[in-house]
Amino acid sequence: MIFEQVSTGGCQSYLVGCGETCAAAVIDPETSQVDRYLALAARDGLRIRYVIDTHTHADHFSATRLIAERTDARVVMHRSTGARDVDMRVDDGDMVVVGKLRLQVLATPGHTKDSMCLVAEDRVFTGDTLLIGGTGRTDLPTGDSGQLYDSLFGKLLKLDPKLLVYPAHDYKGRTHSTIGDEIASNPRLAKTERAAFIDMMNNLNLGMPTHITEALRTNLSGGKTVAQMLAEAAALVPFISMGQLRTRVEAGEKDLVVLDVREREQYAEGHIAGAQLLPRGQLELRVNQELPDPTKRIVTVCELGRISTLAAATLRQMGFQRAVALDGGMKAWREAGFPVES
Structure with a gap:
């Protein structure tokens, strides 16, 4: 697997590709990095076939449509998304085939109703479901603390502990973790009882993302940002x-x-x-x-x-x-x- 991680502030996005067939996918792309994704793909001799959002982002602007327009790639999201410009809607257990690389879909609602994770060989792209030392918040539109608990403890944390964790955000300069490390040290996962976890998530009292209104509008409608x-x-x-x-x-x-x-x-x-x-x-x-x-x-x-x-x-x-x-x-x-x- 060809793999590139692109950091934009706290946003983490990924280019993954099949070296044998030269097919590639971009996961959780951000608008300011479009030229970079295209340059990385060209450098490695890849053609971008799919652009995938693990959920409807509320804190940054998705570049899925921009990349799709320039590469003829297909936009992929979970079937429950409210986003308009989606070419392939996937469900739990589906696979996105990228050459000989398989991206296994895990539906993990909670941060948003359309959240999903993608398992690829030795790693899992967790979106905002599981972060390094944290989890996605549940107080944004379509978030649900009970669903997040079920997605984490009933599905994601049951994966192989050795799987590498690559989230959609990290604000401390970390690149990845493992499922086992998160189970052992993630403070939010210490709340193993459902009621206690829900109570914790419902009382985080976090500030709202700076561009939440514009981000949701453009990411759902496919419209343009001011930038x-x-x-x-x-x-x-x-x-x-x-x-x-x-x-x-x-x-x-x-x-x-x-x-x-x-x-x-x-x-x-x-x-x-x-x-x-x-x-x-x-x-x-x-x-x-x-x-x-x-x-x-x-x-x-x-x-x-x-x-x-x-x-x-x-x-x-x-x-x-x-x-x-x-x-x-x-x-x-x-x-x-x-x-x-x-």
């Missing part, structure tokens, strides 16, 4: 530096339009000299009235440099082929000591 939209926009437009823009503004270039896409209140508090106000929310409706000459060099400006990137991409799609975005925003402009008008 994806910004990345796609940034790939469509060039940028101009603050120093270059200041030089051009002070030189009074006649074909230059500095377009401030913030709201009127922010614009009034301070803007680049001569900047024209056109809030991003009104861009498509007012662009023909406000920008009648599509040959002008338009520089979009916002507070942090994000909305202006989206605005410049929109302008280019509408035919303003010289539209660019300011690299940075008004916040960086002010911090650099560049002049503003109010």
